[in-house]
Amino acid sequence: MLTIEHVTGGYPPRLVVTKDVSFQVDPGKIVGLIGLNGAGKSTIIKQILGILRPFSGEIRLNGKTLQQDPVQFRSHLSYIPEVPQFYQELTLWEHLQFTALAYGLTTEELEYRGNDLLERFRMTKKKNEFPSTFSKGMQQKVMILCAFLVERPYLIVDEPFVGLDPLAIDALVELMKERREAGTGILVSTHILTMAEKYCDEFILFHEGMIRYKGSMEDIQKQSGKTGASLEDIFIGVVKE
Secondary structure, eight states: OEEEEEEEEEETTTEEEEEEEEEEEOTTOEEEEEOOTTSSHHHHHHHHHTSSOOSEEEEEETTEETTTOHHHHHHTEEEEOSSOOOOTTOOHHHHHHHHHHHTTOOHHHHHHHHHHHHHHTTOGGGTTSOGGGSOHHHHHHHHHHHHHHSOOSEEEEESTTTTOOHHHHHHHHHHHHHHHHTTOEEEEEESOHHHHHHHOSEEEEEETTEEEEEESHHHHHHHHTOTTOOHHHHHHHHHHO
């Protein structure tokens, strides 16, 4: 499992953003990381990915930290960033080829998975075009295609729905459900609470760098004392408190 243990961190030299954060992402679970802008969601994601190193605490994947085994740690993760990142010189298909090469996929895996993903996201006609010419939503699709292509044990998703059209949102949610059924552990940061309540198995309600509630919907209803309340109602209560 992916385990975050008593992590406090932020930005050098000592700008603290996340404060004593502990949670885990189990195989076959979708965990929603819920919080306002600036709550610390992207910071904890950067700490998991190794972009930022925590001031204290540990992040372990299957019992090992990034520092203990960086190749193994990173090879088990795929990531969809909030802001698309791509190479100006590469076409959409070349991005998929490059990703497949980096993760050791076979040509057969690239062809089968890549073409299936292109069809799901209605991007087949754009296969040989450059992402720099795409709309923001289509650029986000490039990130989604690359992340799902490699089928890693854990998937980190940071605000994936920004700029996506309704059909693409539906395709993304269905893919996350499929990967959950295949045993992938998924951590997804979002503020679309009504949608998160429908597809997430567990939730982490994050506010001002700290976890206020965590667990299943029933768990956080009990913790907040709001039996039967929606995720949105519970979260608004956290923020107003």
